[in-house]
Amino acid sequence: MASNSLCHLFILILSFFFLSPSHAATPSPLIFPIRKDDPTRLYYTTIMVGTPPTAVNTLLDLAGQWSWFNCDGGYNSLAYRPVACGSDTCNAAGGIGCVGCNGPARPGCTNDTCGVFPYNPFQNMQLAEGLGEDVLVVRATDGLKYTSRLHVRQFPVACVSSSALEGLPNTTTGVIALSRAMTSLPSKLWSALNLSSKVALCLPSSSKLGHGDMYIGGGPYYRPFTGSKDFSKSLLVTKLLVNPVSTAPISSEGDASFEYFVDVRAIKVDYTPVSFNNSLLDIGSNGVGGTKISTITPYTKLHSSIYKTLMKAFAEAASKKKIKKTANVAPFGLCYKMKTIGSTKAGPDVPNIVLVLQSDAQWEIKGANSMVRVSKEVMCLGFVDAGKEVTTSIVIGAHQMEENLLEFDVNSSTFAFSNSLLLQNTSCSHF
Numbered sequence: 001m002a003s004n005s006l007c008h009l010f011i012l013i014l015s016f017f018f019l020s021p022s023h024a025a026t027p028s029p030l031i032f033p034i035r036k037d038d039p040t041r042l043y044y045t046t047i048m049v050g051t052p053p054t055a056v057n058t059l060l061d062l063a064g065q066w067s068w069f070n071c072d073g074g075y076n077s078l079a080y081r082p083v084a085c086g087s088d089t090c091n092a093a094g095g096i097g098c099v100g101c102n103g104p105a106r107p108g109c110t111n112d113t114c115g116v117f118p119y120n121p122f123q124n125m126q127l128a129e130g131l132g133e134d135v136l137v138v139r140a141t142d143g144l145k146y147t148s149r150l151h152v153r154q155f156p157v158a159c160v161s162s163s164a165l166e167g168l169p170n171t172t173t174g175v176i177a178l179s180r181a182m183t184s185l186p187s188k189l190w191s192a193l194n195l196s197s198k199v200a201l202c203l204p205s206s207s208k209l210g211h212g213d214m215y216i217g218g219g220p221y222y223r224p225f226t227g228s229k230d231f232s233k234s235l236l237v238t239k240l241l242v243n244p245v246s247t248a249p250i251s252s253e254g255d256a257s258f259e260y261f262v263d264v265r266a267i268k269v270d271y272t273p274v275s276f277n278n279s280l281l282d283i284g285s286n287g288v289g290g291t292k293i294s295t296i297t298p299y300t301k302l303h304s305s306i307y308k309t310l311m312k313a314f315a316e317a318a319s320k321k322k323i324k325k326t327a328n329v330a331p332f333g334l335c336y337k338m339k340t341i342g343s344t345k346a347g348p349d350v351p352n353i354v355l356v357l358q359s360d361a362q363w364e365i366k367g368a369n370s371m372v373r374v375s376k377e378v379m380c381l382g383f384v385d386a387g388k389e390v391t392t393s394i395v396i397g398a399h400q401m402e403e404n405l406l407e408f409d410v411n412s413s414t415f416a417f418s419n420s421l422l423l424q425n426t427s428c429s430h431f
């Protein structure tokens, strides 16, 4: 055993030497698997971090600024380095103050360490932890399969204790930050490997169908059963917006948001626009209003007045299709008898909900992305009422993103999407 792991370490050191980014000719995009935690309807990826590399399942959070995971239980990477408080790296990472620890020294327990504030969205609690840097082992892709492994040093990460994990899916022990913040996983990889500033998500709809993919650095994007079709060429493109006011739980005055906002201009049910106060769609100078995309929100959340008019329009269109209502099942407000609904390639045959985005890019939400099966006989419209006192009027949730390919390009400020891949005889899910 001992000699085996020594040998392993030796091979690692060798591959580190030969595959370090500076030796790579043209940067290839990177690929990470995405798995769904079915009970919580949240998504995670497995990162390989530290020396020797340890596999850690981390929740995908498009809003996250810092990545963090639980280092209790023997995580003792030889490559881990604390970031010193007051250092340039600390300032650039948005760190504040100094964090100490009574020892013994290990990753997550060091003195004079740059303080950052990992956020557990399910505890609604801010932690103060020391920021560290560690090695990340990533896989390059040609859009289809893994081509090589790369080691990226100075990946920013904070170690937390197990109590910080409360509320996360029990398949995960941390969170991977995917926002536009400089410390996020994509930002770090873009700059370390000189990749184009793109992150793309293809979320699977069920763990039983295999895994989906996250691409960092751009296309090509190939999907199962579609041969050499490169989906990066056929995405619909709209603007990606920056909310000028931070939506994070802790921020300095004047900070813009790290989250991804898009510009929904109208909502239609089939071909009919839904009417509500359209000023809810704009981001005000106070940061209130507008539309963002969230991987930690299972179902799209709408401001009450949008929700109510959408429900009404959908119910009318559904009744024309002779779809029969049944008693509501929380948290949903519109449920139907399954046996009155037909089926299509893209799920239940229900009215289409269309988000009309800036430059008239139409995000068509078909049955597979609009309906949620709550029992053998009942299916509900998978949108929820967020109330009237909301900061963001529309939070597009993960159910509406599944089996769609979505690409965020930070430097060119574009958001590109495929619509349901099921309509194109493919999906996000594969083995």
Ligand SMILES: *[C@@H]1O[C@H](CO)[C@@H](O)[C@H](O)[C@H]1NC(C)=O
Pocket: 039, 040, 170, 171
């Ligand atoms: C994880 O949580 C699910 C429910 O969310 C539960 O059914 C399962 O038993 C849990 N697994 C472990 C290992 O605790």
Ligand SMILES: *[C@@H]1O[C@H](CO)[C@@H](O)[C@H](O)[C@H]1NC(C)=O
Pocket: 100, 101, 102, 103, 104, 105, 106, 109, 110, 111
């Ligand atoms: C941090 O400093 C304190 C006080 O000098 C010391 O007792 C403690 O062991 C140090 N912690 C670590 C992890 O070295």
Ligand SMILES: *[C@@H]1O[C@H](CO)[C@@H](O)[C@H](O)[C@H]1NC(C)=O
Pocket: 194
């Ligand atoms: C980074 O990539 C761009 C184009 O993709 C290229 O022009 C530039 O020279 C590259 N920089 C380095 C340091 O390799």
Ligand SMILES: *[C@@H]1O[C@H](CO)[C@@H](O)[C@H](O)[C@H]1NC(C)=O
Pocket: 190, 191, 194, 195, 196, 197, 411
């Ligand atoms: C994105 O733009 C910033 C600022 O203009 C620049 O520093 C960075 O290198 C660019 N990154 C990519 C991946 O193009």
Ligand SMILES: *[C@@H]1O[C@H](CO)[C@@H](O)[C@H](O)[C@H]1NC(C)=O
Pocket: 277, 278, 279, 280
């Ligand atoms: C629409 O909403 C905006 C902002 O919430 C509000 O100021 C305005 O009065 C509303 N207009 C109407 C016609 O209700």
Ligand SMILES: *[C@@H]1O[C@H](CO)[C@@H](O)[C@H](O)[C@H]1NC(C)=O
Pocket: 423, 424, 425
């Ligand atoms: C999907 O497959 C059907 C037949 O199975 C075919 O008629 C259709 O053209 C295909 N669609 C696309 C987008 O490839």
